[in-house]
Amino acid sequence: MPLSRGLSLITSATLVLSLGLGARSGRFEVAAPPAPSMALQFSTYLGGSDLDLGSAIALDADGAVYVAGQTFSSDFPTRNAAMGYQGGPIAGADGFVVKYSPGGDRLVYATYLGGSLGAEVITAMAVDGQGRVYVAGTTTAPDFPARNPIHTYRGGGQLLSDAFVARLSADGTEVEFATFLGGTGDETATALALGDDGSVYLTGTTTSGDFPTTAGVVQPEPARGDERARTDAFIVKLIPDGVAFSLGYATYLGGTWDEVPHALAVDAGGHAWVAGMTNSDDFPLQAPLQNTFGGPLREFEGDGFVTRLTPDGTALGFSTYLGGTQDDQATGLALGDDGGVYLTGSTMSNTLPTTPGAYQTERRGLRERFAARLMPEGAGWRIDYATRLGAAGTTLGRAGLAADRAGRVWIAGATSAEQFPTAGAEQAAYGGGETDAFVARLDASGTALGAATLLGGSAGEAVTALALGPDRVCVTGGTGSGDFPTRGARQAVFDGPAAVGLRLTSAFVACFATVNEAPVLTRIAVRPDSVGLIAREEAVFTAEGLDQFGQPAFALAPVWTATGGAIDSAGRYTAGDAAGVFAVTATDTASGLSASAVVNLFSGVPTEDPAGLPTAFALYGNYPNPFNPQTTIRFDVKEPARVVLTVYDVLGRRRATLLAKDHAPGRYAVRFDARGWPSGLYLYVIEMGSFRAAQRMLLVR
Numbered sequence: 096m097p098l099s100r101g102l103s104l105i106t107s108a109t110l111v112l113s114l115g116l117g118a119r120s121g122r123f124e125v126a127a128p129p130a131p132s133m134a135l136q137f138s139t140y141l142g143g144s145d146l147d148l149g150s151a152i153a154l155d156a157d158g159a160v161y162v163a164g165q166t167f168s169s170d171f172p173t174r175n176a177a178m179g180y181q182g183g184p185i186a187g188a189d190g191f192v193v194k195y196s197p198g199g200d201r202l203v204y205a206t207y208l209g210g211s212l213g214a215e216v217i218t219a220m221a222v223d224g225q226g227r228v229y230v231a232g233t234t235t236a237p238d239f240p241a242r243n244p245i246h247t248y249r250g251g252g253q254l255l256s257d258a259f260v261a262r263l264s265a266d267g268t269e270v271e272f273a274t275f276l277g278g279t280g281d282e283t284a285t286a287l288a289l290g291d292d293g294s295v296y297l298t299g300t301t302t303s304g305d306f307p308t309t310a311g312v313v314q315p316e317p318a319r320g321d322e323r324a325r326t327d328a329f330i331v332k333l334i335p336d337g338v339a340f341s342l343g344y345a346t347y348l349g350g351t352w353d354e355v356p357h358a359l360a361v362d363a364g365g366h367a368w369v370a371g372m373t374n375s376d377d378f379p380l381q382a383p384l385q386n387t388f389g390g391p392l393r394e395f396e397g398d399g400f401v402t403r404l405t406p407d408g409t410a411l412g413f414s415t416y417l418g419g420t421q422d423d424q425a426t427g428l429a430l431g432d433d434g435g436v437y438l439t440g441s442t443m444s445n446t447l448p449t450t451p452g453a454y455q456t457e458r459r460g461l462r463e464r465f466a467a468r469l470m471p472e473g474a475g476w477r478i479d480y481a482t483r484l485g486a487a488g489t490t491l492g493r494a495g496l497a498a499d500r501a502g503r504v505w506i507a508g509a510t511s512a513e514q515f516p517t518a519g520a521e522q523a524a525y526g527g528g529e530t531d532a533f534v535a536r537l538d539a540s541g542t543a544l545g546a547a548t549l550l551g552g553s554a555g556e557a558v559t560a561l562a563l564g565p566d567r568v569c570v571t572g573g574t575g576s577g578d579f580p581t582r583g584a585r586q587a588v589f590d591g592p593a594a595v596g597l598r599l600t601s602a603f604v605a606c607f608a609t610v611n612e613a614p615v616l617t618r619i620a621v622r623p624d625s626v627g628l629i630a631r632e633e634a635v636f637t638a639e640g641l642d643q644f645g646q647p648a649f650a651l652a653p654v655w656t657a658t659g660g661a662i663d664s665a666g667r668y669t670a671g672d673a674a675g676v677f678a679v680t681a682t683d684t685a686s687g688l689s690a691s692a693v694v695n696l697f698s699g700v701p702t703e704d705p706a707g708l709p710t711a712f713a714l715y716g717n718y719p720n721p722f723n724p725q726t727t728i729r730f731d732v733k734e735p736a737r738v739v740l741t742v743y744d745v746l747g748r749r750r751a752t753l754l755a756k757d758h759a760p761g762r763y764a765v766r767f768d769a770r771g772w773p774s775g776l777y778l779y780v781i782e783m784g785s786f787r788a789a790q791r792m793l794l795v796r
Contacts, residue, residue, distance in 0.1 A: 132519030133534065133548045136567055137199035138605035139584035140574070143168025147191075149571030149602035151220035151230070152495075154564040158197035162571050162604050163230050164559075165216040166191045166207070172586070176206035177268050178240065190217035190232055194267060199606065200585055204267030210236025215259075219287035219297075219359075220560075226265035231284040231297050234259050234275075243339035244274035246307060250281070258284035258299050260333070272339055276331060278303025286359035288367070294343060295333040296367050298356040300326045301347070312346035312408045314379065319351060328356040330367055332408060344408030350375025354400070357440075358428035358496070365406035370425035370438055372397040373416070382475045383415035389444070390422060399425030399440050401469070413476055417467070419444025427496030427506070432613070435479065436469040437498045439506050442483070452542050453482035460485040460512055466504055466537055480541030488512030495561020495570060500613040501644055502539035507532065507570045509557040510549075519546045521607065522580060526551030532558040534570055534607060539614075539646040550605060552576025568609050573600035614642035616649050618688060621681050625693040627740070627753035628660075628670040636666040636692060638681035653681035659696050670696050674725070674768035695742075695751040697767045708760045709733055712786040717767070717779070721793040724770040728779060728790075732758045736783040740765065743778045750777070758783075769794050 141149060145167040153161045167188050169180045181189050189209035196203055209215040213236030221229045233256045237248040242261075250257045261273035276282065280303030288296045301317075306329055308315045317327045327349035333340040348354065348369065356371035374397035376388040381402075390396035398418030405412050417425060419442065427439040442465050449456040449465075463485030470479040488511040495507040509530040516535075517523045525531055531551030538545045550556065554575035562569050577589040579601075589601055618641050626634045640649025655662045659677025660670040668679055674696050682689040709731035717726040732738065740754040750772070753765055769777075774796045780789045 133521050133546045133607045133609070135521050135580070135582045136606045136608050137583040138581045139199060139603065140579065140581065140586040140589055140601045141193065141604055142166065142586075142590055142601040143170040143172065144590055145169070146600055147171065147602040148559070148573040148600060149604060150216070150218050150559045152560045152562045152569055152571040152604070153220050153222045153228075154562045154567070154569060155222050155226055156224070158564060158567070159203065160195040160197070160199060160569055160604060160606065161220060161222055161228055162193045162195070162602070163217040163220045164191055164571070164602055165189070171205070171207065172202065173205045173207065174202045175204040175266060175268050177263060177270050178207045178209070180207050181209040181211040181236070188214040188216065190215040190230065192217070192228055192230060192263060192267065194228075195585070195604065199583055199604070202585065206263070206267055208240075208261065208270070210234060210239040212236045212238050215239065218283075218285055221287055221289045223289055223293070227271070228263045228267070229260065229287060229289065229295060230263070231258065231260045231287040233257070233283045239275070240270050240273055241275060242270050242273045245333070245340065245342055246275045246277070248275045249277050249279055255281040256283060258282040258297065260284065260287065260295060260297050274340070277301065278305040278307065280304065282306070282329070285356055288359045288361045290361045290365060291363060292365070293335040295340065296359055296361050297331045297333070298359045298369050299329055300355055301329045302326055306345070306347065308345045308347060309342060309408075312344050313404060313410055314347040314349070317347050318349050318375070318377070325351065326353040326355065328354040328369065328371060330369060330404060330408065332367065346404075346408050348379070348402060349373065350377040350379065352376075354378070357424065357426040360428050360430045362430050366412060367404045367408070368401070368428055368430065368436065369404075370399065370401045370428040370440075372424040373400045374398070378416065379411060379414055380416070381411035381414040384476065384478060385416040385418070388416060389418045389420050389446070396422035397424060399423045399438075401425060401428070401436070401438060418442070419446035419448070421445070423447060429496050429498045429504070431468075431498040431502055432500050433502050434471055435498070435502065436476070437496060437504050438467045438469070439496045439504075440465055447483070448478070449482055450478060450480045450541070453480055454537060454542055454544055455483040455485070458483065460488050462489040464506060464508055466506060466541065468504070468541060482537070482541050484535060484537075485510070486512035486514045486516060488515070495558060497561055497563035497568070499563060499611040501642055501646065501648070502614070503545060503644065504537045505534070505561060505563055505568050506537070507534045507558040507561040509533070509572070515549060516544055517547045517549060518544050520548035522549045522551070525549060526556070526576065527553035528555030528576065530555050530557055532556040532570065532572060534558070534561070534568065538644065539648065545644070548607070550580065552578040552580065556603070563611055565611050566608060567606045569604065569606040571602060571604050574603045575600050579603060612643065614644070614646070614648040616640045616686055616688070617643045619651060619653070619681060619683055619690045621679065621690045621692040623692060623752070625695070625749065625751050627695045627697060627751045629697060630670055630672045632670050634668050636662070636668060636679050636681070638666070638683070638690065640683065651681070651683050653683050656680045656682070657694070659694055668694070670694070674766070674770065676769070676771035693751065695753065695768070697753060697765060709762055712783050714781045714788040714790055716790050717792045721795040722769070723795050724772070725766060725768050726792060727764050727766055728753070729762070729764045730781055731762050732760050732783060734760055739782045741780050742767075743780065745776050745778070753779075
């Protein structure tokens with residue numbers, strides 16, 4: 096792949112999507128809440144007088160913010176730099192690496208990184224425990240500053256590129272290690288991760304038939320379909336070796352068509368996880384969740400894929416397609432403290448699989464984001480949840496992803512959807528232009544949008560990367576807006592020049608306050624929280640532990656107690672004979688926390704009137720009404736149906752479920768006892784198949 100194709104993954108998308116193309120008219124306006132739960136800590140432009148784009152971001156333990164990307168600016172702001180501007184003769188682009196103080200108000204260091212005979216783009220970054228920065232990217236410069244290299248430059252002619260990986264000293268003033276990686280074809284690096292043992296993992300794309308693989312790996316040779324140069328993924332592990340690194344393993348990964356890996360993570364066992372896009376119908380699989388390729392047009396559409404390698408790179412531990420019948424790509428991957436594998440990406444498929452109860456199960460836009468969590472199950476994996484995230488419009492570009500310690504997933508990207516869903520937003524209204532950036536958080540169950548905000552001015556924005564720390568979530572990308580929302584900015588003014596009426600992009604950095612805590616048991620809940628029973632009827636209760644975010648996160652073995660009946664150690668309750676309002680209580684012995692459910696025992700039983708069957712469903716007014724404390728509710732069942740009879744208070748809160756069972760045709764009466772309830776107006780609602788009706792009743796003490 097020529098460098099122009101490789102760079103198009105980053106820069107051309109930004110030029111199309113993030114240049115100032117003018118504010119849209121008629122945009123959807125929503126007033127921001129007075130106290131957003133996603134509040135900006137700081138937000139700033141970053142760049143010189145030419146094109147700049149942030150494409151990677153990281154945080155260290157002290158809260159410092161690191162940003163890397165690509166710049167065409169010879170006046171990019173530098174400080175304590177390892178290198179000055181190199182600016183190749185053709186593309187004129189260098190990589191850059193910047194470290195901000197935790198408050199974002201000071202540049203600790205800022206440096207170029209590149210050679211003078213070509214161009215560079217940095218696409219991935221990680222920071223180790225000593226504050227040293229590792230970056231990966233793509234270069235066409237044979238004089239890129241190699242230090243203790245494993246390979247020399249092999250990119251060849253026609254602007255073919257090599258991947259590279261480099262490490263900077265903790266103060267940013269020295270390139271401690273840097274090496275080329277590639278064959279005589281074209282390579283691009285797309286993602287980087289650090290192992291617990293200090294190993295460096297890298298993935299990207301290659302068209303080389305001679306990419307330097309190691310012996311015994313899962314795929315030592317590329318897969319080739321036809322005469323055209325196909326793109327395979329590669330995965331490389333580098334092992335620390337004094338001041339340098341040695342090659343642990345290097346392998347291809349792919350089928351006979353094209354693969355693009357977008358994301359990489361390494362678990363505690365040293366397994367490399369890779370996610371991306373494939374349009375190969377023979378992509379290598381292992382214990383897959385989806386074993387067939389879904390995209391119909393391989394030249395233009397693909398499926399997402401997720402693959403795990405064994406620690407030595409010699410075999411696949413797990414590998415699956417993930418997609419529907421149109422274009423799908425997995426662009427983000429994160430490993431959670433809960434053992435889950437979190438994924439995000441883009442989809443154009445109506446048939447992308449989602450799970451029941453997920454936040455968004457139906458398609459709303461042309462291209463949407465998706466989020467999913469895989470959990471281990473036996474020797475394999477299962478989809479714990481899968482949801483869409485979008486609105487009318489498209490979501491575009493690369494997307495950041497992180498999972499916090501409570502299992503909540505953070506997603507960032509770009510959207511043209513003016514009604515993109517927001518919650519607790521710093522910016523609830525669409526800013527304008529072709530796209531706005533967005534940052535969103537799904538709750539741990541994948542069923543609710545806990546927080547979401549737009550971020551953008553009147554031109555256009557795109558987010559390319561996200562990083563999560565203990566008290567903040569940070570994003571970077573590109574903006575063409577002169578009115579991009581800044582706060583506490585070190586660089587508050589847009590510095591890109593206007594060209595032919597279009598505004599070139601500046602990089603930006605923005606951090607939002609958040610809480611990234613491990614789940615803590617804060618309360619327990621009993622399910623169901625209320626029931627209505629007749630004498631000797633049974634109900635089964637369960638108890639679950641909820642964390643500080645209101646998410647079910649703890650399995651309990653509670654001690655059960657009850658009034659008005661008997662309950663066993665498994666939570667099975669048997670109603671007694673006396674009518675009244677009673678309680679079932681669960682107590683967690685470890686924490687001492689307890690919770691109760693309401694049990695309404697009503698006298699009498701539903702009885703069928705033998706004087707003829709009804710010809711219609713009906714609900715009648717209760718008698719007496721007003722009442723104290725007992726009344727009778729009558730209803731007719733026309734044909735076999737499940738009958739649900741529920742009592743609500745005037746605020747619409749459910750107070751009791753009197754019936755929830757199948758009934759044969761007949762005329763029925765239920766004796767309801769409201770002993771212990773406060774005086775007031777109540778509503779009782781009946782559902783029988785498609786029939787629904789409600790009546791009011793007044794309890795007077």
